[in-house]
Amino acid sequence: MKKDKVQMKSIRAKMLTWFGATLGILMLVFGFITYSNIKGTVIPLTQDLSQEILKARSAEVGRLIQGYLNEVKVLVGSDLIRSGNLETIGQDLLKNAEEINPDFEMILFADTRGEYITNTGDRGNVADRDYWVSIMENGASHAISDTMISKATSQSVFALAHAVTNEQGERIGIVAATVTLTTLSQIVQSINIGHSGISWIVDSSGLQVAHPDPTLTMKLNFLKSSAAGYQGLEAIGEKIIQGEAGQGLYVRPNGERFIAIFNPIPNTPGWSFGIAMLHSEFMERPEKLISNIAWLMVAMLLAMLLVIALLSGKISAPVLLLKKGVAEASTGNLDHRLDIHTGDEIQELADAFNRMTGDLKEHITRLTETTAAKERIQSELKIATDIQASLLPRIFPAFPERPEFDIFAAMDPAKEVGGDFYDFFFINQTNLCFLIADVSDKGVPAALYMMVAKTLLKSEGQRLGEPDRILAAVNNILAEGNDSCMFATVFCAILNTENGEVRFANAGHNPPLLIDAQGIHYLAMKSGFVLGPMEDTVYETERLVMQPGDTLFLYTDGVTEAANLENELYGEAQLLNSLKQKQGEPLASILQLIRAEVMKHANGAAQSDDVTMVAITYRGRPEA
Structure with a gap:
């Protein structure tokens, strides 16, 4: 009898060795194939999803700028503006200065000679400005300028201009609104992705015209960034000025590796909206997913080996009962009780499960009462707030x-x-x-x-x-x-x-x-x-x-x-x-x-x- 027992242990050891080795090889092959497929799918999918998000953000900025242009277009239709009388228009602009969009730095009217007057009373000549030339000399109906220095305030601005015609259809001047780059920077500052993501806008010359950090606004040109210690940013700038959407990797002067995602902004003269994020943060979730799957494969292999080693008909029945009890509880039936008497850990687990379901039921009851009381207090506070505000x-x-x-x-x-x-x-x-x-x-x-x-x-x-x-x-x-x-x-x-x-x-x-x-x-x-x-x-x-x-x-x-x-x-x-x-x-x-x-x-x-x-x-x- 003792010999038979030893022989039985030997057979179980051999079965564990053969089944374990075969299972291990299959799991390794399956894990490698799965890892390769996920790596080739998740990372491109993350990049594509980020590009789509940025495309939507770019469209939002484009719609905002188009909205600015539409406001200018509304002003053009005014009978007073169409009269072309510089003095009368200036008085009207000054009178209604408080009613203009607060995002506008100023509103101006310029005649056929480029002489202008603003809603702040400033005067000058804009005949040398590209937007005036585009409308008055090249025949465009409207124009959006690149960044420039305001002649009236000396601030960095861009202009949105529209042609003005008289009742005979003759072009008699332009109406233009200027928007400070501070406004653009506030817009991009409100658009962020992730913890390290920062937004920016680059114009058609590669110059960064909007950034949450004012020290970088109008200071960094992507096409000349290597002189400032950046690596890889010039290649990104080349794509941007060509109107392309895409992604690129660059290194900051401090050695941090960033990934830049950029997309052209509709309704602008070749501007692009972009977001830069630490490369480590951008790759964190895909890499974590791949790592979790790899560890999951290892855990599955170990679990299966453990199941093979510990498999026993003696414990399978109570384990099955325990599983059924958990499933019953997961459906919400917390009154279900397990009746297991094996005299071992399985019985202790069943007893612990019974205590847990009872405690959970009591906790849910208390939580429901607490939640109801909290909601009632919140409702009363809301009413009190409304009453106070109405006073x-x-x-x-x-x-x-x-x-x-x-x-x-x-x-x-x-x-x-x-x-x-x-x-x-x-x-x-x-x-x-x-x-x-x-x-x-x-x-x-x-x-x-x-x-x-x-x-x-x-x-x-x-x-x-x-x-x-x-x-x-x-x-x-x-x-x-x-x-x-x-x-x-x-x-x-x-x-x-x-x-x-x-x-x-x-x-x-x-x-x-x-x-x-x-x-x-x-x-x-x-x-x-x-x-x-x-x-x-x-x-x-x-x-x-x-x-x-x-x-x-x-x-x-x-x-x-x-x-x-x-x-x-x-x-x-x-x-x-x-x-x-x-x-x-x-x-x-x-x-x-x-x-x-x-x-x-x-x-x-x-x-x-x-x-x-x-x-x-x-x-x-x-x-x-």
């Missing part, structure tokens, strides 16, 4: 029938609901009350406190009519029963629309900025005590007189205290400098640009406070 004036221009002033405001809460607020309303026919406030804390408590404070400020404002009395009255109401010691900072002002006088009082709020003929500066004023913590606080009304064209800019500390990832604050000095750069622009544009600069400064850091701004410009009484 603030949101329609601009707010008083279109009142030409004496212009006012604009915006709020961006840090959470679903915030504690900042603003308001403006007429006390009587000539006195406009406007205010901005910041409630302590954030979220729902701050929002509730904000609604109470806003309601009180408006009701007391319309009743009392003076800033110091308004703040004192609201403070006494808020202080009563304020056990949580919440408070609000408030800047409250009243504009006399007849003479420009502003009466104001401050309750601990940030000083506003005054933009007048002398420049931009922070308003020197008394700080005052915040509203809410203490009754019978005295506030003082101060005065200033705004001249026509003067602007007051109000804000909360969510602007100046916005922090980036290095915890550096945006700061009052940076706000002052930003307003200097935006001086003279419409109020809506100023607020939007300041918000954009605050977000740029944050550089991805989470918003920690509400961002609220109000700007008011005094226009003066209209002439009778």
